[in-house]
Amino acid sequence: MKSLEELKALRDKMQGSVTLRNESEASTRIVVGMATCGIASGARPVLTALSNAVAEKKIEDVAVTQTGCIGLCQYEPIVEVFQPGKEKVTYVKMTPEKALEVIDKHIIGGNVITEYTIGAIMKN
Amino acid sequence: MMTEIALNILDVAENSVRANATLVEITVSVDEKNDLLSVLIKDDGCGMSSEQLRSVEDPFFTTRTTRKVGLGIPFYKQAALAAGGEFYIKSEPGVGTETFASFGLSNIDRMPLGDINGAIHTLVVYNENLDFLYTYKFNDASFTLDTREFREILGGISFKEPEISQYIMDYLSEQKAETDGGRNV
Numbered sequence: 001m002k003s004l005e006e007l008k009a010l011r012d013k014m015q016g017s018v019t020l021r022n023e024s025e026a027s028t029r030i031v032v033g034m035a036t037c038g039i040a041s042g043a044r045p046v047l048t049a050l051s052n053a054v055a056e057k058k059i060e061d062v063a064v065t066q067t068g069c070i071g072l073c074q075y076e077p078i079v080e081v082f083q084p085g086k087e088k089v090t091y092v093k094m095t096p097e098k099a100l101e102v103i104d105k106h107i108i109g110g111n112v113i114t115e116y117t118i119g120a121i122m123k124n
Numbered sequence: 125m126m127t128e129i130a131l132n133i134l135d136v137a138e139n140s141v142r143a144n145a146t147l148v149e150i151t152v153s154v155d156e157k158n159d160l161l162s163v164l165i166k167d168d169g170c171g172m173s174s175e176q177l178r179s180v181e182d183p184f185f186t187t188r189t190t191r192k193v194g195l196g197i198p199f200y201k202q203a204a205l206a207a208g209g210e211f212y213i214k215s216e217p218g219v220g221t222e223t224f225a226s227f228g229l230s231n232i233d234r235m236p237l238g239d240i241n242g243a244i245h246t247l248v249v250y251n252e253n254l255d256f257l258y259t260y261k262f263n264d265a266s267f268t269l270d271t272r273e274f275r276e277i278l279g280g281i282s283f284k285e286p287e288i289s290q291y292i293m294d295y296l297s298e299q300k301a302e303t304d305g306g307r308n309v
Contacts, residue, residue: 014281055289
């Protein structure tokens with residue numbers, strides 16, 4: 001059983017070391033569609049994979065958040081990447097594995113994975 | 125179509141988030157004696173008018189403008205009825221909304237409860253502007269997770285901090301295992 005005492009200990013350990021992050025100040029936003037269509041097609045594991053990866057790799061300045069349906073249900077799970085000064089990138093039919101690739105190649109590496117974007121899928 | 129009851133819970137509870145609820149109560153009960161699994165989701169959000177309430181079970185009704193169908197509640201209701209259970213939804217404008225679904229525990233058509241810890245974790249961690257009171261009951265045993273308690277301890281530290289997010293996940297898994305003996309519901 002986890003006790004609330006453990007949470008208090010965590011807090012005491014973290015206080016001081018944690019700079020309270022403000023999400024609205026994060027420059028990159030990774031947004032996962034979590035409406036009925038997204039959830040039914042597997043968005044939850046994608047969201048978890050993204051936020052775990054951002055935490056584990058200690059990527060600064062990136063916020064992983066959720067949104068509703070953007071009207072492209074047949075392409076869910078959808079992940080949108082917003083970066084200042086750049087065009088929005090929409091990744092479709094995501095899986096936790098593809099999501100990790102997006103973190104490594106796009107968020108860290110700076111290269112959009114074109115083959116997973118909506119543009120590439122719609123051409124086929 | 126959802127593959128797990130947990131995903132239906134995640135989906136339906138997101139409606140409470142959008143209804144600007146401040147507290148969402150989710151109770152999952154497994155009752156072997158009465159062969160029932162039941163789920164109660166109750167919020168103090170904006171609620172619905174009787175007209176809206178009549179239409180939510182209709183798949184061709186939705187409040188969104190990005191598409192023409194709303195399948196959340198119809199999926200959930202269908203899953204319950206198909207497993208020999210019951211479903212109701214009650215709502216009052218300005219007071220809140222309550223949904224109840226029950227499923228025949230041993231019914232062959234009942235979908236598994238699935239990753240309920242993951243669903244609750246997602247709700248709690250990604251919706252920090254509202255509180256959740258989650259109760260899991262297994263026969264006579266039970267545990268609760270009350271985000272108000274967590275927040276009081278943490279002060280301004282975010283649930284999204286990796287250590288805290290991990291604590292919440294571990295809290296859910298350990299408490300659930302203690303409550304139901306690690307059963308696969």
